[in-house]
Amino acid sequence: MAKRCTHGDQIREVTPSADGCEDCLRIGDSWVHLRLCMTCGHVGCCDDSKNKHATAHFRRTGHPIMRSFEPGEDWAWCYVDNVALDPRGWPVRGPIAHSV
Secondary structure (H helix, E strand, O other), X not given: OOOOOOOHHHOOXXXXXXXXXXXXXXXXXXXXXXXXXXOOOOEEEOOOOOOOHHHHHHHHHOOOEXXXXXXXXXXXXXXXXXXXXXXXXXXXXXXXXXXX
């Protein structure tokens, strides 16, 4: 039986908080790839980035679902259920990918 995400009720209409990793921009650091929190709009860096701000955001807030904020990528992840999701049609005000 395939795993399912049980946190879809936490997906909100969000506005990306930055055009790069919000936390890396604040400390003057760099990132590899970006993720967008679908509960609050926080933009954080992926686990291949040294600071892993997207996962840190999940651990700090409990917001379970992030979508890729990379141009040309259309996937999402639920941290709690450890399952990939299809984010097409999810409500994002503004860009669904960074321009940096």
